[in-house]
Amino acid sequence: MAYLTQLDYVKYICSCGQLKPITSLYFCRHCLKIRCGFCICHEVDSHYCANCLENMPSSEARLKKNRCSSCFDCPSCFHTLSTRATLAQPRQPVDPAGGDTKVENKQPKKMYYLSCFNCRWTSRDVGIPDQPVASGGWPERANPFATRINQLLDYYKAIALQEKQEKLERERKKFSIRGKYITLTDKTGLTGAMARNIAGLPSNEAGSSSAIANFVASQASEEVEQLPDDIYTKEVNLKQITSMPQRLASPEWQPASVARLHPVAKLLSVKRSQRCRACDHNLTKPEYNPGSIKFKIELLAYYHVPEVKIISHEPVKPGEKTALLVKLTNPTGHEMQLRLLQPEDIPPVEDREEPRSIEKSLERSLNLEKDASACRAIERPPSYAASSVVATPVGALTLAQRDDAAEYDDDTQHDADHIILWRKSNKLALRLEVTTDASAADGAPASTAFAIEYSYRNTVPPSSTAAHHRDHTLYTTVLLDLGKVHA
Amino acid sequence: MSYNIKIQPGGTVCEDCTLEGDITIGGGTVIHPRVTIIAEGGPIIIAEYCIIEEYSTIIHKKSDKQENPPKPLFIGAHNVFEVGCKLESPCGHVGESNVFECKSFVGVDVKIGSGCVIGAACQLTAPQTLVDNTVIWGSEHHIREALEKQPSQLLQLDFLSKVMPNYHRLRKPNVHKRQPSRQSQESSPKP
Ligand SMILES: [Zn+2]
Ligand SMILES: [Zn+2]
Numbered sequence: 262m263a264y265l266t267q268l269d270y271v272k273y274i275c276s277c278g279q280l281k282p283i284t285s286l287y288f289c290r291h292c293l294k295i296r297c298g299f300c301i302c303h304e305v306d307s308h309y310c311a312n313c314l315e316n317m318p319s320s321e322a323r324l325k326k327n328r329c330s331s332c333f334d335c336p337s338c339f340h341t342l343s344t345r346a347t348l349a350q351p352r353q354p355v356d357p358a359g360g361d362t363k364v365e366n367k368q369p370k371k372m373y374y375l376s377c378f379n380c381r382w383t384s385r386d387v388g389i390p391d392q393p394v395a396s397g398g399w400p401e402r403a404n405p406f407a408t409r410i411n412q413l414l415d416y417y418k419a420i421a422l423q424e425k426q427e428k429l430e431r432e433r434k435k436f437s438i439r440g441k442y443i444t445l446t447d448k449t450g451l452t453g454a455m456a457r458n459i460a461g462l463p464s465n466e467a468g469s470s471s472a473i474a475n476f477v478a479s480q481a482s483e484e485v486e487q488l489p490d491d492i493y494t495k496e497v498n499l500k501q502i503t504s505m506p507q508r509l510a511s512p513e514w515q516p517a518s519v520a521r522l523h524p525v526a527k528l529l530s531v532k533r534s535q536r537c538r539a540c541d542h543n544l545t546k547p548e549y550n551p552g553s554i555k556f557k558i559e560l561l562a563y564y565h566v567p568e569v570k571i572i573s574h575e576p577v578k579p580g581e582k583t584a585l586l587v588k589l590t591n592p593t594g595h596e597m598q599l600r601l602l603q604p605e606d607i608p609p610v611e612d613r614e615e616p617r618s619i620e621k622s623l624e625r626s627l628n629l630e631k632d633a634s635a636c637r638a639i640e641r642p643p644s645y646a647a648s649s650v651v652a653t654p655v656g657a658l659t660l661a662q663r664d665d666a667a668e669y670d671d672d673t674q675h676d677a678d679h680i681i682l683w684r685k686s687n688k689l690a691l692r693l694e695v696t697t698d699a700s701a702a703d704g705a706p707a708s709t710a711f712a713i714e715y716s717y718r719n720t721v722p723p724s725s726t727a728a729h730h731r732d733h734t735l736y737t738t739v740l741l742d743l744g745k746v747h748a
Numbered sequence: 749m750s751y752n753i754k755i756q757p758g759g760t761v762c763e764d765c766t767l768e769g770d771i772t773i774g775g776g777t778v779i780h781p782r783v784t785i786i787a788e789g790g791p792i793i794i795a796e797y798c799i800i801e802e803y804s805t806i807i808h809k810k811s812d813k814q815e816n817p818p819k820p821l822f823i824g825a826h827n828v829f830e831v832g833c834k835l836e837s838p839c840g841h842v843g844e845s846n847v848f849e850c851k852s853f854v855g856v857d858v859k860i861g862s863g864c865v866i867g868a869a870c871q872l873t874a875p876q877t878l879v880d881n882t883v884i885w886g887s888e889h890h891i892r893e894a895l896e897k898q899p900s901q902l903l904q905l906d907f908l909s910k911v912m913p914n915y916h917r918l919r920k921p922n923v924h925k926r927q928p929s930r931q932s933q934e935s936s937p938k939p
């Protein structure tokens with residue numbers, strides 16, 4: 262909860278150099294590195310409507326312009342509209358005792374209209390007739406620029422096709438220059454266009470080029486409609502005029518008067534999955550069902566990396582030593598060995614460019630088509646200024662594995678140690694000493710950084726090819742916010 | 749302060765509410781428990797078929813230029829005061845079929861027509877007049893004009909007046925003759 266409601270006092274350094282709280286970090290079990298939203302691939306898994314929870318594949322979503330066909334938003338305040346029922350014949354309530362005479366021929370029929378519970382806008386306000394069915398059947402307004410938009414779409418599709426063909430052509434030429442490899446089309450002496458010719462099909466290129474040739478670009482014109490004469494004299498009734506957000510919510514019509522507001526089809530939401538850019542493994546993958554908030558894969562740093570929390574600290578004063586109490590938690594199911602280091606003492610990652618097997622290099626060459634530059638993560642050294650230095654205790658600390666049952670017994674073990682304050686199942690409180698630089702200015706933000714070396718047991722089932730290490734020693738750097746320097 | 753509470757037949761008024769001063773409550777009106785109605789500046793007249801929900805407060809404020817005898821605060825029929833709303837008014841007239849949503853506040857010098865909606869947590873403090881069918885909503889107090897009055901809550905009133913006696917002690921209606929009301933009776937009386 263503290264992570265949601267409070268400032269991020271403890272930040273971890275992601276492998277890309279970003280500083281993030283542990284709750285917004287991921288941990289790739291294959292690279293054994295911390296990843297964040299900045300350095301991973303975000304992919305759209307499925308489209309769904311947040312109101313009716315209907316989900317659909319992306320092709321269908323594109324066809325429906327990423328909007329739900331049965332749910333609407335209020336055009337006035339953008340809240341979701343609700344369907345309300347009324348009886349069609351608003352007759353006087355018939356006295357149940359003596360009203361039998363004229364009831365049977367006209368059964369009151371249920372009719373439905375849309376209503377907003379927030380601003381009380383209703384579909385009746387703009388004269389949309391009530392519907393006999395609860396969902397669907399709402400009149401759709403035609404887009405006045407539909408033909409022009411279709412023209413543009415055709416034009417850009419043709420251009421995209423042409424560019425794709427040109428690229429293919431270039432690719433083919435490159436290969437033929439190299440002359441070493443025989444491509445499939447070379448071997449058969451057949452290109453796509455030739456095959457089309459032989460089969461008597463209309464040439465693909467001709468179709469696209471005609472679309473390009475016949476396209477008329479729009480012309481800007483200097484002459485615009487004159488303003489109405491009474492524009493400066495007519496009294497403005499703001500209740501009749503729509504606001505900019507209201508107009509932009511339906512860009513096709515951009516109604517200027519509230520009488521022209523029309524229910525806006527609800528925009529679809531997406532479920533995302535996240536993928537490590539370095540190894541292409543999924544970091545998170547949600548369940549497909551839009552009603553479920555669970556994940557099939559959920560590699561969050563919170564479950565793999567030791568968590569650091571500040572318990573309390575004395576005010577930071579320049580040139581003085583300050584006591585700092587932190588809590589370390591081992592979230593994994595294995596015992597963890599920890600050691601605190603200075604951030605600069607982390608051994609540099611040796612580039613383990615092992616002599617790659619033939620298989621690997623082949624795989625690489627096959628993957629060439631996926632533009633490698635697009636999926637490479639940008640990494641940069643983290644930038645942070647720590648005003649204070651933590652005196653890191655020598656010697657390793659052992660943290661027991663997480664034990665959900667241990668929550669219920671509360672016998673805190675007090676190790677009579679000058680560093681360890683207390684110890685409770687997988688948690689450990691440390692008393693650290695922070696030395697602040699004498700030159701720190703009053704009121705400047707006080708912060709300190711330390712690195713943690715921790716043992717990590719990988720539970721990924723070993724792959725057949727690579728030699729598998731189960732136990733690893735990993736490093737992470739945390740940055741602690743200690744408020745402000747008090748001179 | 750004198751206590752002169754008149755409850756007309758068909759009014760459902762819970763005992764657990766603070767009613768002070770000269771108050772008239774119309775038939776068919778439902779007043780939930782923990783409601784505060786204080787008529788310190790003059791009588792309050794609440795017409796028929798209003799719903800006043802829990803923790804709402806209606807105060808007829810004392811003012812310096814008080815007439816003698818004090819003018820009443822008249823609240824029209826079919827008004828809904830939702831949970832925790834507050835209406836302060838020196839005297840005057842609140843129309844009918846208005847909705848005061850939860851935690852809304854209407855200060856003195858606000859004149860309210862008919863069919864208005866004061867949205868949840870909206871605060872009206874500046875002197876102003878709300879014309880009929882004005883809807884105010886949101887933290888930015890957007891204003892809109894509705895086409896028609898808010899639908900009446902007759903079903904809800906029916907339900908409340910049936911259910912309320914089962915769970916709450918009620919004040920007994922103490923006026924047996926219908927007082928001459930300034931408003932014409934436009935809603936059909938319940939059988
Ligand atoms: Zn990152
Ligand atoms: Zn929907």
Ligand SMILES: [Zn+2]
Nearest residue numbers: 335338377380
């Ligand atoms: Zn709305």
Ligand SMILES: [Zn+2]
Nearest residue numbers: 289292537540
């Ligand atoms: Zn990875």
